[in-house]
Amino acid sequence: MAVDLYEALGVPRTASTEEIQQAYRARARKYHPDINKEPGAEERFKELNEAYSVLSDPKTRARYDRFGADFRKIPEDYDERVGARTGGGAGTGRAGRTGPGYGGGDPFGGTAGAGGSAGSTGPGVDFEDLFGGIFGGGPRGRVPGADQETELVLTVEDAYQGGRRSLTLSGPDGRRSYEVNIPRGVTEGQRIRLAGQGGRGGNNAPAGDLYLRVRLAPHDTYRVDGRDLTVQLALSPWEAALGATLPVTTPHGTTKVSVPAGSSSGRRLRLRGEGLPNPRGKDGDLYAELRIMVPRHLSDRERDLFEELAGVSDFDPRRMR
Known part of the structure; x- marks a missing residue:
């Protein structure tokens, strides 16, 4: 039995395109064979890709909703061809309509139509004549492969x-x-x-x-936003207070950035054009986000200097606005 594509993604048939995309991304990460080595994960991943490729495209989704798992076997001009055979009357099977010989979701109808026999698509339309090319290998059976x-x-x-x-x-x-x-x-x-x-x-x-x-993929160094990249730049309290020129890692190597005196944690310094390149326009930027670090263990001399600084400074970070 063919897998229901909505069930494969875990979404209702009324799901929006955004909900389908979100469901696919979440499940694809879970079942990706490079991540999930459990038996059946690769097959599940294939089902997810098939479901997403169909349901993310409004045209193919509409055909799937109408014809079910065999939608690729139905010519895209099905409505026009049936309409031409019947004169466009009852039983044409056009989207949103029903009539003798068309049962809604079943393109072949569920019962014989008026003037037709079991297996007919409607009055004056012969099943074998209309679909013989598809299932019998005739010229009309050349069905292009799906994207x-x-x-x-x-x-x-x-x-x-x-x-x-x-x-x-x-x-x-x-x-x-x-x-x-x-x-x-x-x-x-x-x-x-x-x-x-x-x-x-x-x-x-x-x-x-x-x-x-x-x-x-998530990266230990970079946070990505479109073409812009953000890296954290660790610096000492005295580098932040006095200013410094520090090395920054970029995807193409190391460069330097000037940290202005009096910088605080969270400040972002922009390096123009150091983000992801754009062959058709402006390159992305790289942002160095400052993070002030303090020593975990102080030497006696360092402790004396910090205590001296605390005694002479009237700086109060809690009063900063």
Whole structure:
């Protein structure tokens, strides 16, 4: 029995596109074969990808809602072809209508229509004549392969550099190897198209495309917001008070940033153009977020100096606004 795509994602049939996307992201992370090694996780991941590729597209979702699991076997011009055979009268099966020979969700109808016999789609329309090309291998049986989508997890460094990669991905048809050209500066949610690498077509019809939707893996150093990156920059109390020039890590190496005197924790210093590159526009920025650190253990001399400072300073951080 075919898996119900809504059940696969755990959403009701009334779910919005945003709810479908959120459900997919949550479950894809849980069942990704690179993360979940339990038996059945890879098969579950394939089901999730299939469900998302269909339900995230309004057109394919509408066809799935109408025809069910066999929607890909039904010609996209089904309504027009039935209408032409019947003169557009009762039993045309147009979206949102019912009539003799059309049972709503079943494209073949549930009962014989007026003037028709069991197995007919409606008055004057013969089931074998209309669908014989699909199921019998005739010229009309050339059904193009479906487009498919899977998740491509990249590090921030991979996204920054781009370039050609040999990847083995878990997609709707299992694990396969691909040569992928990753655009430099690719961002979260961006799709990379692999032409002809999607679902196989029927009767020698062309295959669909495979889309790799980029997800940036959580990083120990960088927080990502679009093309902007944020890093935490640790500094000592005296560096914050007196100012300093300090090294900052970026995806392409180390650079320097000038910390103004009198800086406090939480201050963000912008390094223009040091974020993710943008081949078609402005590069992202990198923000160094200051975090003042104090020694865990003080030497006797350090303690004397801090006590001396406490005695002469009238600074009260609780009165700062």
